[in-house]
Amino acid sequence: MTGTAHVLVAVLALAALALILRLVRMQALKAKYSVLWLTVGVVLSVAAAVPGVLDRVADEVGVAYQPALFLLLGFGFLLLLAMHFSYELSRLETRVRTLAEELALLRHEVEEREED
Amino acid sequence: MRTTAVIPAFNEAEALPTVLAELAATLPDHEVIVVDDGSTDGTAAVARAAGATCLRLPVNLGIGGALRLGFRHALASGVDRAYQFDGDGQHDPSQVGVLLDGLDGADMVVGSRFAGNGAYRVSRSRGLAMGLLRWLVRRTTGQGFSDTSSGFRAFRRPVLELFATEYPVEYMDSVEALLLAHRRGFRLAEVPVTMRERQGGTPSTRNLRLAYHFVRVLIVLTAGMGRRPRPVAAA
Structure with missing residues (x-):
């Protein structure tokens, strides 16, 4: 990466971090979901701020083409995120079902009382 | 002994009056719970x-979600046994007695269209899927059921306790429920019954959906294989 590109990525990553923190403070984003995103923000910031860190890591793990490592990490992260969402969705569905059941039972109870 | 019918109903306003009237005439001392599954037709x-x-x-x-609620309510109102009954007129009230008699030697009884009585036809793809399910259930439970997807079933209270919280809520719930009850150590039985052709509406399932859910049940089966059967809390 050239110097300008580094600056650009660093600025974007920091902006993303700021946005995430702001959303959490506004309670528009639950803290538990922010963890994953903050991790990405920090990793990106470090990678952008310290030139050569990505190259060194790539050398360590034996990846010859450094951008490939970056893409691999990105892909892995997205998979993780998608899985996390599926998990949360399943939980939500269970809760919605239970709520619907509860509502039906309460409706029934109210209707019974009204008849008396 | 208190017995209740649980009838899941989604837009069955047309068929339901006849079904309920017949039930009341045949089995006047049974309670009836209709679970209106979000109908828009005044069910x-x-x-x-x-x-x-x-x-x-x-x-x-x-259906699974509606049944679970029905079982839950039946349980809360203190019944000893309950049976599943269709709101579309497919099930015959005169056969309920046959079903309930089966509970003498079992915790859960499935009424089968194919085990002798009556003639009931299904399409080829449906027949194929049913055949595969039959084979699977036989392999898993070691017990042959000729009609795994039958929704004409009766349960004793301990089974209701299980189903009130853990009834499978996706389509093909009937197969899953059978396997779940088996896994928890309940005694299952099948009795031959006669059924009618459904009186209104179309079979709720297209082939693609059938295939999808078939795969889903396979996954459920595989995932459940390693699990050891949990003992029943109270018999």
Whole structure:
């Protein structure tokens, strides 16, 4: 990466971090979901701020083409995120079902009382 | 012994009055719970007019979800046994006795269309899927069921306790429920019954959906294989 590109990525990553923190403070984003995103923000910031860190890591793990490592990490992260969402969705569905059941039972109870 | 019918109903306002009237005439001492699964055609009003208890779900949860609620309510009102009954006129009230007699030697009884009585036809793809399910259930439970997807079933209270919280809520719930009850150590039985052709509406399933859910049940089966059967809390 050239110097300008580094600056650009660093600025974007920091902006993303700021946005995430702001959303959490506004309670528009639950803290538990922010963890994953903050991790990405920090990793990106470090990678952008310290030139050569990505190259060194790539050398360590034996990846010859450094951008490939970056893409691999990105892909892995997205998979993780998608899985996390599926998990949360399943939980939500269970809760919605239970709520619907509860509502039906309460409706029934109210209707019974009204008849008396 | 208190017995209740649980009838899941989604837009069955047309068929329901006849079904409920027949039930009441044949089995006057049974309670009837109709679970209105988010209908838009006045199913609830029809059920109430016929004197049934009606639980109205705010959204459509599917047969499994509706049944679970019905079992839950039946349990809470203190019944000893309950049976599943169709709201579309497919099940014959005169056969309920046959079903309940089966509970003498079992915790859960499935009424089968294919085990002798009556002639009931299904399409080829449906027949194929049913054949595969039969084979699977036989392999898993070591017990042959000729009609794994039959929705004409009766349960003793301990099974209701399980199903009130853990009834499978996706389509093909009937197969899953059979396997679940088996895994928890309940005694299952099948009795031959006669059924009618459904009186209104079309079979709710297209082939693609059938295939999808078939795969889904396979996954459930595989995932459940390693699990050891949990002992039943109270018999």
